[in-house]
Amino acid sequence: IGFIFAFVLMIAMAYYFARRPVKVYEQLMQEQQTFIQNASHEMKTPVGSLLLGTQYLDMLEQNHLSQEGKETLAQMKSETKYLQQLVNTMMLETLQTDDLKPINLSQSFDETIRTVEMVHQTTIHKLYKPDLMFAIHPLHARQLLNILLENAHHHNDEHVQVRVSAFQTMNGVQIEVSDDG
Known part of the structure; x- marks a missing residue:
């Protein structure tokens, strides 16, 4: 009986000590996910403002820009859209690989x-x-x-x-x- 009790106690202790680091890891992963979601949420507004500003310039000032200015503005719009995609991607938990085309x-x-x-x-x-x-x-x-x-x-x-x-x-x-x- 003492042997069985000691064996069960050892298994319970092994489970407890093995599970403890996993719980800590899961908590750290959850904190990291929360941080990423909060940070990306905070970045959405300035990125949206940048995109709106470049679209405004494109719409109202297009005729007053040189060719180089137009190309630079187009590049700025492209990069701002890319930044917006990065922020949106950070907000998603995972990208769905099933619907890749x-x-x-x-x-x-x-x-x-x-x-x-x-x-x-x-x-x-x-x-x-x-x-x-x-x-x-x-x-x-x-x-x-x-x-x-x-x-x-x-x-x-x-x-x-x-x-x-x-x-x-x-x-x-x-x-x-x-x-x-």
């Missing part, structure tokens, strides 16, 4: 490359077809390429030549960002 990666890549070219005053060589399709969330495609391009420029000198290539494979799409640095 193929997108034109080339168009998404072109937008991202255009932004990086403006920021770094450079030209990025595009080596991909204009109709490269793949099922991915558009925001993720843009984030992926942006991170790779920013790293290529950040870890090289200002005269680096960067190339982006992408092509279909049997398993999906292969994306390569290379530079001469």
Whole structure:
């Protein structure tokens, strides 16, 4: 009887000590989720104001802007919409992977490359077809390429030549960002 009691007591203690770190982890994850939701909620208003401001300028001042000003304003609108998507994505618990539809990666890549070219005053060589399709969330495609391009420029000198290539494979799409640095 003493052996059975000791055995049951050991199992109960093992369960208690094993469950305690899991509870702490779950609490930390919940606190992190709450923080992300609160922070993204607070960012929605300024991002919305930025987008509204760029749309206002586009609508009322379009005729008074130079070609470079129009391009810059269009880029500002595009980047503000991207920031708005990032904030909205942070507010979601998860992105639903069930409803992913193929997108034109080339168009998404072109937008991202255009932004990086403006920021770094450079030209990025595009080596991909204009109709490269793949099922991915558009925001993720843009984030992926942006991170790779920013790293290529950040870890090289200002005269680096960067190339982006992408092509279909049997398993999906292969994306390569290379530079001469």
